[in-house]
Amino acid sequence: MLTALAPELALFALAVLVLLIGSLRRTGRGPAGWLTLAGLVATFALTFAVPEGTSLLNGSFVQDGLSLFATRLFLGSAALSVLASMTLRQAAFSRRSAEYHFAVIVSVLGMSVLASARELILLFVGFELMSIPLFLLTGFLKRDAVAPEAALKFFLVGTASSAVIVYGMSFVYGVTGSTSLAGIPAAMAEGHPLMMLGMAFLLAGLGFKIAAFPFHMWAPDTYQAASTPFVAWLSVAPKAAGFVAIIRLFVEGVGAAALIWMPAVAVLAGMTMVTGNLMAIPQQNIKRLLAYSGIAHIGYMLVGLAALSSSGVAMMLFYLVAYTFGNMGAFLVVQAVAQSEQSEGIDAYRGLAQRSPLLALAMLIFLLSLGGIPFVAGFWAKLYVFWAAIERGMYGLVFLGAIVTVVALYYYLLVARRMYIEAPERPEPVPVPGLLGAAIAVCVIGVVGMGLYPAPWVTLAMRVASTLFS
Amino acid sequence: MNGIPVLSVMTWAPFVSALIIMFFARHRPLLVRWTSLAGAGISLVASVWVYWAYDRAAAGFQFQEEFALVPSMGISYLLAIDGISALMCLLTSIIIFAGVFASWTTTQRSQEFYALLLVLVTGVYGVFTTLDLFILFLFYEIAVLPMYLLIGIWGSSGEVRPQGIFGWAMGRTGVGTKEYAAMKLTLYLLFGSAFILVGILALYVATGSQTFSFLTLESMQFDPTLQRWTFLAFYVGFGILAGIWPLHTWSPDGHASAPTAVSMLHAGVLMKLGAYGFMRLGMGLLPEAAVDWAWLVGTIGCINIVYGALSAMAQTDLKYVIAYSSVSHMGVVMLGLATLTPNGLNGAVFQMFAHGIMTGLFFAIVGLVYEKAHSRAIFQMGGFGTMMPGIATAFTIAGLSSLGLPATAGFVAEFLTFLGAWSSAYQWWLFPAVLGAFLTSVYVLRVAGQIFWGPKSADPHFHDLPDAKGPEWAALGILVFVLVLFGVVPSIAIGPVDTATGPLLMRLVGGQ
Incomplete structure (x- = not known):
């Protein structure tokens, strides 16, 4: 006991x-x-x-x-x-x-x-x-x-x-x-x-x-x-x-009786994805931007849940882990930049790639993962929840999700554009405290590791989910 | 084949050279260039060898390499090429090899520039060589994403701005700037890839056989309803990249803003990626739907041809003229595919190749002209023929191929497509197609006359301009040579292509 x-x-x-x-x-x-x-x-x-x-x-x-x-x-x-x-x-x-x-x-x-x-x-x-x-x-x-x-x-x-x-x-x-x-x-x-x-x-x-x-x-x-x-x-x-x-x-x-909740959860998922992604576009504060993008990610997880199948729940759990690494990593980079620039505006990221290439690369990796681009964790996460939904025949929801994913990439790329394309206002690098750097590094390893080799995490999530349906 | 995985070598050589550049060539611009050239060169040799060694009598997919990546989901690293993809690989390697020469003078952050360019090329080779749909999708993304940075950082903003209310609106929204173009292009193409992914997953789930292998999926009979919808998903998804009307608008903006080598590669090769994907996945896997939707594909192809040509006529910016001509010429490709006739299909694939080389040459020349004269405004320039005879000649040859003059590759492609259109179920397709060829000759000859062969511009900036030099000659020389070679001896391309289009056509229309 x-x-x-x-x-x-x-x-x-x-x-x-x-x-x-x-x-x-x-x-x-x-x-x-x-x-x-x-x-x-x-x-x-x-x-x-x-x-x-x-x-x-x-x-x-x-x-x-x-x-x-x-x-x-x-x-x-x-x-x-x-x-x-x-x-x-x-x-x-x-x-x-x-x-x-x-x-x-x-x-x-x-x-x-x-x-x-x-x-x-x-x-x-x-x-x-x-x-x-x-x-x-x-x-x-x-x-x-x-x-x-x-x-x-x-x-x-x-x-x-x-x-x-x-x-x-x-x-x-x-x-x-x-x-x-x-x-x-x-x-x-x-x-x-x-x-x-x-x-x-x-x-x-x-x-x-x-x-x-x-x-x-x-x-x-x-x-x-x-x-x-x-x-x-x-x-x-x-x-x-x-x-x-x-x-x-x-x-x-609950088994088959849960299916009666499928439309409700599916609607909730669709609305959450759309609202989160659309509201994120005009944000000028990076924390608000990530907040709305986080809302959208909840929507994607609800897509996995809406499938109400063993694989759907498993993929939702996988998504949760991928989101944890990607989202925490992004916020930690925000902390580093905000501490140095005294600003949480997305304009504070101007020319970050030339000032602190590694920090900018880490942020780019997190943003790409949140955006669902191949070779980082977020891609598999989105793929798997959509996959689970397609197995249930929810083509409409998956289609909607795929479209708003592109919307999401728009505002992630707005940040990437400031980091990589625009010129820096000041040349000196952004100081990153050692412990913060270590935390960011853990997140990068998590995101890239899951992106390149998702199999063990999938197996784990599948095993966890399967017990819920027996 | 001889134990050397030649397709892998071809695909990954640019990637390896990109890694070398990133890690070992910091602040050594010359080493960056030579490494890029080496990577592109290895691929060129490999692709030429593959093309030459491809056994036409045996046909089908050859040089197969396979090992399982994720056995539980049926994902494997499966490379093989048939006649079509062999020609496309050849096209890619020629364009990138010439592209490295054409952008020899890039100095701003050249290390990252070449690394991204080579990574992108790896994605392109990957799409052409892989037969595993999942891996194909990954390669497709690699081919699309670096474009955002390549245009955003090294691109140029449009210089010829409209006046009045449009000028004001464009200024407010950032239309015409390189940032706008980069974002627009990336979002359009990712929007397309979302369709492709949904289509691939739908097929995967429908088979229930846990495989992404093209070879297995090809032997399946999919339900007609599923076919219809999935075909549309592939058509829209790949079609965006192929520049189908009305989803083509990323192309003029993107190609006009991109740096020279990227324009060459994007208009020359990446748009073919769209047409190739449509042909391979859309038509190859969903034959019944391809026949059902042929009217749509062909009609939109016709709109592309005429609309693109008319838009090109209206442009005053040289780079936009070329960019819109791509939209027009990709219409010929889609039309050829939609005819469902042997000539049409061969013409479409030949047009992919011919247009790739031709538009690569065009963009290389535009880049050179801009570098010498610092202008893209057609009606300010004039009489360059006497100052840069070499560039003027190359432009004229590209232009003649563009309007389909015999003895250039463009003629063969358009002639075959027109034959196909005439013998297809929709004979009226021939008329817009021929009209397009006529309009093309109007805008091409007008531009060539104004800039190169007409009277000298009064502007003193445009006096005493140098001709191409050194590596730039190499770029022009290679492309002009290929353009004429394939025009005079089209059988070197038609031979292998025919071995692949024949079986495809058998699946599409049976023995009829």
């Missing part, structure tokens, strides 16, 4: 330890950052010791392929974010370092609980445990002009969506008479109208969490105001958590 709970227990211990050390130390940055990093990496390693397929507390807490896959994604992305955030210059990040890292660890703990929850209440607790630290982290620079506003906005939207989720759960409980997720497939197959209503509420509430259209408005404002290394993680991990919850509620064990 303890081995199955080991990652969660380790995270809890780590959180307490970091908070304690922080309260003992009064000056300087302190060891909280390194400690957190080491703890996250150690927990990551620990997940490999957890026996797959264990189930605790009468089946309300499971460690299966999906939960371990998701937990590793959360831990890995958090570690990258922590690595990069140690280079933040503002005084608040060193003075309140323990506070910052405590919040990150607790949030990861919430995600990891959520990924394992097979019960409505535990699922909800996981959500809240994940979300509340995120609100704090968004408004971490509390004397900043925009951060508190963004945090408030995020908080209001987040709690409203939580309320919608709880409301939906109450219907589900009313119909199934149990808080266990095990009752959902049967109730869904019966097609009780209240059950449908409840599930629709759940879909809407989770739509907020993953920032799918029309529930996406909070994302750009929040991203713009929060610190960039944190945003890199915020744009990835909570969305992955939202997708895990969707899979648990709508896909796992």
Whole structure:
């Protein structure tokens, strides 16, 4: 039992330890950052010791392929974010370092609980445990002009969506008479109208969490105001958590009854892809641009989900990993440039290729991956989700997706054009702090590695997804 | 064949030289040029050898190389060529070899320029040689993407701007600038590749046999409805690159803005990539749909011929004239394919080759003229024939081939296509085709007369201009030689091509 709970227990211990050390130390940055990093990496390693397929507390807490896959994604992305955030210059990040890292660890703990929850209440607790630290982290620079506003906005939207989720759960409980997720497939197959209503509420509430259209408005404002290394993680991990919850509620064990949700998810996917990509075009702030492009990527993942097949879910998980590397990498480059230029405008990238060729190349690789160009991860990700959708005969959706992919390339190329074609305003290179450079390098390796040799990741995703359909 | 994977050598030699350039030739422009020339030269030798050694009696796909890349999905590295692709590879290698000479004087960031150019050429060879649709798509992307940077960084913005309201609108939107052209071209072509990818995936899923191999897919019978839609996807996808009306507008902008070697390569070879892909995938894999849609393909081809020629007549910028003439000539290719007759198909493939060489020559000359005179405005220049007789002669030969004068390659191509059109199901296609040839002679002779053979321009800038020199002669010489050689002895091209179009036609129209 303890081995199955080991990652969660380790995270809890780590959180307490970091908070304690922080309260003992009064000056300087302190060891909280390194400690957190080491703890996250150690927990990551620990997940490999957890026996797959264990189930605790009468089946309300499971460690299966999906939960371990998701937990590793959360831990890995958090570690990258922590690595990069140690280079933040503002005084608040060193003075309140323990506070910052405590919040990150607790949030990861919430995600990891959520990924394992097979019960409505535990699922909800996981959500809240994940979300509340995120609100704090968004408004971490509390004397900043925009951060508190963004945090408030995020908080209001987040709690409203939580309320919608709880409301939906109450219907589900009313119909199934149990808080266990095990009752959902049967109730869904019966097609009780209240059950449908409840599930629709759940879909809407989770739509907020993953920032799918029309529930996406909070994302750009929040991203713009929060610190960039944190945003890199915020744009990835909570969305992955939202997708895990969707899979648990709508896909796992449901079988053919889930197909009734296919049109709804397909419409959601199409609208999200179109909105995200079109709204990204006029953006002049790179973080807002990446925020809208991130919304579009959620749409592509929903395409994989809409297939509601084993391969569709697997391809969605693959997409999630590719998106994690590509999107985090892009945000980390944004951090490097913003710190040096004091600007988050896309004009700050003018002539970057001549100033810092390697940084520009890294950004180009991330943008190409996000754009879905061959030889980097994003190509396979898009190919696979489209493939899964074509297997279900959803030609229209795939066609739409293929067209908006070209739209997306337009605004990615606008950034590439500034980096490669336009002349720099200043000749000196952009300084990249060592730790930030290391984090960027990890992302480059991830994106290129997955692009050149996607097979192991595909096999892994397939294996995880297949257990959900047995 | 002799144990040497000659197709791989041909395909990857430019790529290897691009790598050498990137890593070892920093700040050594001369080494950059010689390495590029070596890479292009190896490919040239390989392609000539393959062309010569291709066994016409045996026909079919030869020089096959294969190893499995991703066995679980049926993706393999499968290279082989037939008569059509052998000719296309020959065309590619001639153009790039001449292109390196023609851009010998590029100095701005020449290391990256040549590296990107050679990577692009690898993509082109790859598309022509590979028979695995998935790998073909990857090569296709390699051939398309470097273009954005090549035009964006080394291109030139249009100089002859319209006046009045159009001038104002163009200034506001950036139309005519190299950034605009690069973006437009890239997005159009990627838009096309999205269609191609959907088409390829649709076929892959439909077979259920887990293979992307052309050879396996070719032996399949696809459902007629699927054929119809997939054919349209391939037609639009590859057609954009082949410049079909009304999706051709990237081509004049892109070709006019691109640097010389890129214009040569793009108009000369990449547009053929579109026609080749359409022929190989669209017609080869979906024969029933190809017959069903022939009316559409041929009619749009006719529109291309006339519309492109009329647009070329209206241009005042020399480079735009040539760019629009490509649109017109690619119409001849598509028309030839749509005739579904032996002459038409042979003419179409021959036209791909002839137009490739001819337009490469044209763009090389435009580049040279611009370099000497710093102008592309047709009606400001004049009387260059006395100052640069060599360039003037080359331009005139290219022009005569363009309008289809006997003893040039252009004549053979157009004559065969016209024969095909006349014996096809839609005889009226002949009239727009012939009208196009007539219009071509109007604009070509007008330009040649104005710039080269007419009275000298009053502008003192255009006095005392030098003729071509050194490596530039090599570029012109090679292209003129090939143009005349294939015009006088067309059988060296028709022979191998015929071995490939015959079986294709059998699949299309059966024994009728």
